[in-house]
Amino acid sequence: MKTEASSDAVTRDTEIQRKEVPESTRIRLWAKAAGRCVLCAAYLLDGSDSYWHAIPVGQIAHIIGASSGKNAPRGESALDANERALEENLMLLCYPCHKRIDDKAYVDKYTVDFLTQQKRRHERRVREVTNFATLRPTSVVTVSADIRGTAAPVSLAQVAEALRAEGYTGMGDDTHNGAFTLHLPGNENDGWAWNAHRTELDRLTARVTEAVKAGSVETVSVFALAPIPSLVYLGSKLDDKTETRLFRRERIDDVTAWAWGDKTPTPKFDISFISRSTPANEATVIVELSSPVKESRLPSDLASFPRVIxxxxxxxxxxxxxxxxxxxxxxxxxxxxxxARIESDLPDVRTLHLVSSAPAPAAIAMGRHRMRSTHPTMVVYQFNKETYEAAMEITE
Structure with a gap:
């Protein structure tokens, strides 16, 4: 007859106990994750060197719990102790992510299926972005700003995914030829912001131009979220002789947010020319891509100019x-x-007033394709409350 004590012993003996992860498995996990947290991509070498090597701060986490006790996160499984310590069931995490996935409050979010999917996607991405034999190196330009009072940062993890999809890889953190990063000060409602944006963009593009002239840069990839006038000005300052790829951000939070789609039918565009009875040295160009531009919001002095829509x-x-x-x-x-048509049909025009509702890459492209020695001065407008106001003038 079994006593209560012997019954408890049998129960304890059936519980799977944690097994030590072999050092060889730990090394493989670090290598496959490229030293980054599988969930948040944090770099897990803290940067402080000690006798020729950096100190690792990452942790090896179990997908299915290391043990099967009632308090073990995701512990219910048919896997035995040896199988739970295999590489397939382990992932590299930073301390905050490791703590979070094991928190009982988030047990429904960080499931075995979710963690397995994240591990596979991260390790696959590492393989692809480090395939230097097939990926072309590119210099990355990121420009961000506060838009309507809200910060619009550019995620480096999303940048890496967008580059991979296009067959590129970033050149690293060397600001001479690798990454050029700028956050524009102020916001579009600050009267001083436009001059500040111009100054900062001049500095940024001068650095890029210097690297191009030195032969350090062959291609440039641009990721930008900023007001339209600043984006058009940025485009006008980029070297049109250097291979430049523009990216747009989709309104999602996924890692693929900056990757271009490939299945939507290509739109066609209508061009409307509205001439005036007398020659004019100014003209208005309205570009409606993201939303219609309402006539009632245009400055009244633009009404007398020839118009292109x-x-x-x-x-x-x-x-x-x-x-x-x-x-x-x-x-x-x-x-x-x-x-080209404005140049031929409106030869007296010396100033173009650009009013645009357009995504970032289209705004950059408008500035980039303006020929400095040929095309008129361009005044770019920004919508402010109830009307469009002149914000940035491009003369060079």
């Missing part, structure tokens, strides 16, 4: 109109055509 053919402007690289290229072709 670019809008999607057969559909209402919307935020996802330019969501493939082919769509951007089609808009660029139309924009170059419009600039």
């Amino acid at each position: 670019i809008s999607p053919l057969g559909q209402i402007p919307h935020p996802e109109l330019i969501n493939t690289r082919v769509a951007l290229e089609e808009f660029e072709r139309v924009w170059r055509h419009v600039l």
Whole structure:
């Protein structure tokens, strides 16, 4: 007859106990994760060197719990102790992420399936972005700003994923030829902000130009979230002889947010020219891509100028109109055509007033395709409360 004590002993003996993870497995996990947290991509070498090596701060975490006790996170499984210590069941995490996934409050969020998927995706991405034999190196330019009072940062993990999808890899943290990063001061409602944006963008693009002239940069990849006038000005300062790739951010929080789509039909564009009875040395260009530009919001002094309107053919402007690289290229072709037609049909025009509702890469492209020695001065407008106001003038 079993006593209560012997019954408890049998119960304890059936519980799976934690097994030590072999050092060889730990090394493989660090290598496959590239020394970064699988969940948040934090770099897990703290940067402080000690006798020729950096001190690792990452932790090896179990997907299915290391033990099967009632308090073990995700401990219920048919796997035995040896199987739970295998590489397939382990992942590299930073301390905060490790603590979070094992917190009982988040047990429903960090499931075995979710963690397994994140581990596989992270390790696959590491393999792909470090395939230097097939990926072309590129210099990354990131520009961000506070838009309507809210910070619009550019996630480096999302940048890496977008580059990988295009067959590129970033050149690292060397600011001479690798990463050029700028956060523009103030916001669009500050009267001083536009001059500050111009100054900071001049400094940034001068550094890029210096690296190009030195032969350190072959291609440039631009990731930017900022007000339209600043983006057009940025485009006008980029070297049009250097291979430059523009990226747009989709309104999602996924790691693929900056990656271009490839399945949406390419939009066509309608170009409307509205002439005036008398010659004019100024003209208005309205670009409606993300949303319509309401006539009532235009400054009254623009009404007397010849007008060009670019809008999607057969559909209402919307935020996802330019969501493939082919769509951007089609808009660029139309924009170059419009600039050439203004040059031929409106030869007296010396100033273009640009009023635009457009995604970031289209705004950059408008500045980039303006020929400095040929095309008119461009005044770019920003919507402020109830009307569009002149914000940035491009003369060079």
